[in-house]
Amino acid sequence: MPVKPFIDTLAIVGVGLIGGSFSLALKRQAAVRHVVGIGRSRANLERAHGLGIIDRIAQQAPEGVAQADVVLLAVPTGQYPAVLRSIAGHLKAGAVVTDAGSTKQDVVAHARQYLPGHCARFVPGHPIAGTERSGAEAAFADLYNGKRAVLTPLPENDATAIALVRSLWEACGADVSEMSPLLHDQVFAAVSHLPHALAYALVHMVSASERRDALFSFAASGFRDFTRIASSSPEMWRDICLSNRDALLDEIDTYQGELARMRGLIEKPDAEALLALFSRARHAREAWRAGADIPSE
């Protein structure tokens, strides 16, 4: 059985879908006494307060983190340098700092640059859960239940800090894994960042067409399912694409190669090869959905 954590004061920098859901899940488990919200938008923090997500709105980041036992960063990754600079030197001794950012190598680099004296207690994390909605009103306590969370600990991390962060995600209902920041960024470039880029590109392409009205009026469930994630926060996805640039560029190149191959089969036309490709892809997807072994090529 996982150890049930309890922390006195949690500070959340960025009380949106991810930070807000973390607070609601921990509050439901009685794993935290007091939650302080730090944000960029006063209106969002007031909504979070009204919804019971946070107990207090911090006036400034330094006083917001000063009494916190745990600080969660849940802002777009492009905001990390400014946020880390603002809290450096104001953390309580022994406070554990963690984050929920969707990329990890850049987060580790920023932590080393801006919190050099605190890296033993900075444990990078990433919950593998979300929706296309943002802001405090999008948060809900069940977001992480039955989902996965990844930690990419630093070599110098205190074991107690890793264990605390792990137990907090477990209290939210998540199944926690550990991997290196490099592997994390390669994996999520392929299965998360590329699909988001493709969804934005497709909707952009259709909306730029002169026939956009006809195209959108006949777009049905296939288009809706493929493009749902293009309703996600543009700021967040801009930052993710730029933060994980190298790995994402590799995946875009690989995908372009795959599209070129498919284009060739359609142009030829090679019905047999096209059927074989679609069948292999469908088989792999169904095995993935069923939790079975994925067949190799």
Ligand code: NAD
């Ligand atoms: P969100 O837009 O719902 O919330 C982000 C919050 O951060 C907003 O309330 C915003 O006002 C606040 N903020 C922005 N800049 C700030 C700053 N400088 N100081 C203080 N507050 C600031 O976004 P989200 O979906 O909760 O994403 C937060 C983080 O979690 C991102 O790093 C994202 O990559 C990561 N993440 C998102 C998902 C997802 O599916 N949404 C999943 C996993 C991880």
